[in-house]
Amino acid sequence: MLKFYHLLMGACLLLCLIGAGCSSVQQNEGNMAKYPVALEEAAWIVEGEPIEFDGQWWYPQDGVDVLLDSEVVLRGEYKGVQFFTAKADVKPFHRLYTKFGRHKFRMYKVQHDPR
Numbered sequence: 298m299l300k301f302y303h304l305l306m307g308a309c310l311l312l313c314l315i316g317a318g319c320s321s322v323q324q325n326e327g328n329m330a331k332y333p334v335a336l337e338e339a340a341w342i343v344e345g346e347p348i349e350f351d352g353q354w355w356y357p358q359d360g361v362d363v364l365l366d367s368e369v370v371l372r373g374e375y376k377g378v379q380f381f382t383a384k385a386d387v388k389p390f391h392r393l394y395t396k397f398g399r400h401k402f403r404m405y406k407v408q409h410d411p412r
Contacts, residue, residue: 330399331366332379338397339378348375348393348405355393355405362394362402369394369402380405 347354350373362383369381372393381394381402394402 332369332371332381332396334396334398335378338395338403339376341376342378342395342397342403347408348380348395350375350380350393351388351390353407356408357395358404358406360404362392362404363400364394364402365400366396369396 342357345357347356349355364383368384370384372380372382374380378395381396382390383392383394386392391406393405395405396402
């Protein structure tokens with residue numbers, strides 16, 4: 298009878314451990330990096346050059362938003378750099394973003410081209 302009790306307790310413990318392991322995988326969903334990050338921001342971004350998108354000029358801002366990759370949508374690539382909008386944003390977009398660090402996205406806002 299004692300052996301049966303030990304086997305039963307061992308089986309319960311094993312099931313608990315398996316269940317806990319599975320739930321922690323679900324908690325990481327959305328936290329994993331989906332988009333790569335360059336070691337340094339592109340020089341054209343640091344120099345303040347705009348992104349041309351949707352017929353408008355978008356200029357980099359000093360502000361940074363902290364976002365998960367699961368909270369943005371890839372909208373295109375400009376001069377080899379991916380740019381995004383927030384998943385919750387709809388047209389006309391309020392901001393564009395480029396990714397430059399883990400969960401760090403540089404903001405861009407529309408300005409008319411001064412040329």
